[in-house]
Amino acid sequence: xxxxxxxxxxxxxxxxxxxxxxxxxxxxxxxNLPFGGMRxxxxxxxxxESSKAWIFDTGPTAEPILDFLxxxxxxxxxxxxxxxxxxxIACLEELKQKTGNPPVFVHKLESPVGAESxxxxxxxxxxxxxxxxxxxxxxSVGGTTFLVDGLKHxxxxxxxxxxxxxxxxxxxxYEDALRxxxxxxxxxxxxxxxxxxxxxxxxxx
Numbered sequence: 584x585x586x587x588x589x590x591x592x593x594x595x596x597x598x599x600x601x602x603x604x605x606x607x608x609x610x611x612x613x614x615n616l617p618f619g620g621m622r623x624x625x626x627x628x629x630x631x632e633s634s635k636a637w638i639f640d641t642g643p644t645a646e647p648i649l650d651f652l653x654x655x656x657x658x659x660x661x662x663x664x665x666x667x668x669x670x671x672i673a674c675l676e677e678l679k680q681k682t683g684n685p686p687v688f689v690h691k692l693e694s695p696v697g698a699e700s701x702x703x704x705x706x707x708x709x710x711x712x713x714x715x716x717x718x719x720x721x722x723s724v725g726g727t728t729f730l731v732d733g734l735k736h737x738x739x740x741x742x743x744x745x746x747x748x749x750x751x752x753x754x755x756x757y758e759d760a761l762r763x764x765x766x767x768x769x770x771x772x773x774x775x776x777x778x779x780x781x782x783x784x785x786x787x788x
Contacts, residue, residue: 596748603747603785608776610734612651613784618643618670625671626740626778627651628731630710635660637709639729639740640780643673649681658682660709664689664698665742666723671780690718690725701727717767719744721760722751728768738776739787741768745777747785 584590595601612627625642629635636657638648641664652659659682664672667689675695679685688707691700703718712733719728722743731738743751745764753760768777773788 592748601748603783606776606784606786608734608736608738608784611738611776611778613778614642614647614651616642616644616647618673621670622781623670624778624780624782627657628712628734628738629655629657630712630733633710634658635709637712637714637731638662638678639778640665640671640742641673641675641678643670645674645678645681648678652682659685661685661707662687663714663727663729663740664693665728665740665744665780666690666726667693667695668723668743671742688716690716690720690727692720693723693725703727717763719760719763719767721753721756721758721763724755726760726763730771736774736776736786737772738778739768739771740778741780743780744768746779746782747777751780 610629614625615622623642626639628637634657636659662685687698688701689698694700701716705716707714715730717728720726726744729740745768750764771787775787777785
């Protein structure tokens, strides 16, 4: 009550009694990879016509992603980082080296050496795919959500801003994290696919 949380929904979450419906999303591949005692997600999105791909966060292990790119005969166009916490970028350098050093895009407040600094409103195009960046900070200072259009449904690569049924911790500012989720992510169309940094994919609805 003090946190103004819905008690029944909180209990459902704590008891793991709710899970989102399974989503079969063509042209998006989720990698759910081990990192210490948890698992972290990385995603590949690709354009069928050009056979070029984007990666969103690299996760801890490059090999499964590299194998997938080879199997699907995809070349890596760019890497986009939702934020730079270690579990999300552990294999970044290895992945870059083994895919021809593609550009890496990350918010300017977290930009590591060699990366391209971006801000909210940044846009990028790959064939029929378009991308736009939103600054959804709170969990991290440069936390970024990438909106992808051009697939069957709009997609939001949210990193640790939002999860299925919950949200990432407000490690920098809980107030900012909650406000950004409400004002920038939860206002997206209901059918928007939400691809979080941990746990299953879901939709805004």
